[in-house]
Amino acid sequence: MRILVVEDERRVASFVSRALRENSYTVDLAESGEKAIEMATATPYDSILLDIRLPGLSGIQVCRELRDAKIDTPILMLTARGLVEQRVEGLDAGADDYLTKPFAVAELLARVRALTRRRAGSGRMLRYADLELDRHDRRLTRAGRTIALTAKEFALLEFLLSRAPEVVARTEIIEHVWDTHFDPGTNLVEVYVNRLRQKIPGDGNSKLIQTVHGVGYRLRAA
Numbered sequence: 001m002r003i004l005v006v007e008d009e010r011r012v013a014s015f016v017s018r019a020l021r022e023n024s025y026t027v028d029l030a031e032s033g034e035k036a037i038e039m040a041t042a043t044p045y046d047s048i049l050l051d052i053r054l055p056g057l058s059g060i061q062v063c064r065e066l067r068d069a070k071i072d073t074p075i076l077m078l079t080a081r082g083l084v085e086q087r088v089e090g091l092d093a094g095a096d097d098y099l100t101k102p103f104a105v106a107e108l109l110a111r112v113r114a115l116t117r118r119r120a121g122s123g124r125m126l127r128y129a130d131l132e133l134d135r136h137d138r139r140l141t142r143a144g145r146t147i148a149l150t151a152k153e154f155a156l157l158e159f160l161l162s163r164a165p166e167v168v169a170r171t172e173i174i175e176h177v178w179d180t181h182f183d184p185g186t187n188l189v190e191v192y193v194n195r196l197r198q199k200i201p202g203d204g205n206s207k208l209i210q211t212v213h214g215v216g217y218r219l220r221a222a
Contacts, residue, residue, distance in 0.1 A: 001046040001116050001155065002026040002176045006036040006062065007078070008054050012101075016049060019105045020112070024138060024151040024158070028179050033057025040066055040073060044175060047115045050095070051078045052086050060086075060093045067094035074115040078103075126161040129208065129221035131200065133161055140200075147199050152177065156192050157200075160209065164219035167212045193217055 003020055007013040008031045017027045028043070030036040033054045040048060048066075052059040063075055077090040077098040087098045099111055113136060117124070126133040130143045138154060140147045149157065155177045160168055173189055174182055182188070193209055202208040210220050 001158065002028070002043070002179070003112065004028050004030060004036065004039055004043070004045045004048045004073075006030045006033070006048065006054065006059065007051045008032065009051075012051075016108065019108060021151065023109055024154040025112070026155060026177055026179050031055075033059065033062040036062050037065055037069075040071055041069060045073050046176070047074045047076060047112060049076050049078060049112075052090060053080070060090050063090060063093040063095050076111055076115055126158065128161055128164040128219055131161065131208075131219075133158060142200060149196075149199070152192060153196055153199070157196055160217065160219050165221075167215055167218045169216040171216075173216060 001024075003025050005013055005016050005020070005027055007016065007029070010031075013029055013031070017029060020027050028039060028045075030039050033056050036048070036050065036054075037057070050059045050062060054062070057065075059077060063077070066073070066075070074097075075095045077087070077095040079086050079090065079098050079100050087100075090098055096115060097111055099108060113124075117135075124134060124136050126135065132141045133139070133154075134141075135158065140149055140154070140157065156173065159173060159176050170189055171184075174184055178188070193211075197207060197209050200208055208219060208221065210218050212218060
């Protein structure tokens with residue numbers, strides 16, 4: 001899952017980004033409202049964390065412009081404690097939820113999970129064939145056996161599972177699993193697909209994660 005964090009206070013932005021990345025999310029940062037609109041218009045994010053107080057355009061203005069542009073990405077508004085009017089104005093502008101500062105990491109992650117579940121149209125568990133992926137506990141099991149994954153492996157498999165058995169284009173994988181600094185000329189996608197294949201092999205000569213040449217990858221049971 002790929003998230004845009006819009007926050008001009010670097011300490012807060014660093015704190016939020018680190019918490020999200022440690023939980024397998026891909027994070028891009030924007031420090032102004034103008035940059036946020038540019039990035040959100042160009043990239044299909046799974047959710048946006050948007051601070052109300054920004055230099056230039058406020059978070060409320062950003063939210064309103066994104067909704068006017070028909071961008072329906074879920075937005076979690078970050079607000080100062082006690083400013084009820086701001087929260088009401090943000091929700092009226094099109095935000096899906098709000099979180100008051102200061103906040104606990106556990107609550108931030110819970111609200112992000114709720115937003116991304118709504119976006120994906122699915123719940124806590126993703127299942128395909130004998131795979132079960134628990135988005136909350138960040139755990140993968142296969143036929144009841146737990147398989148350890150790195151954060152990036154988890155993010156890649158989660159995206160493939162959310163679309164299984166459809167073919168997922170390599171460009172879509174890059175957009176959702178890696179950030180804006182990713183070099184599309186590298187073979188990192190292939191490297192991580194091969195790592196997953198080693199951890200969750202197919203049956204016999206059939207691979208569970210199949211390559212569709214010239215397009216991308218898909219999960220497909222034998």
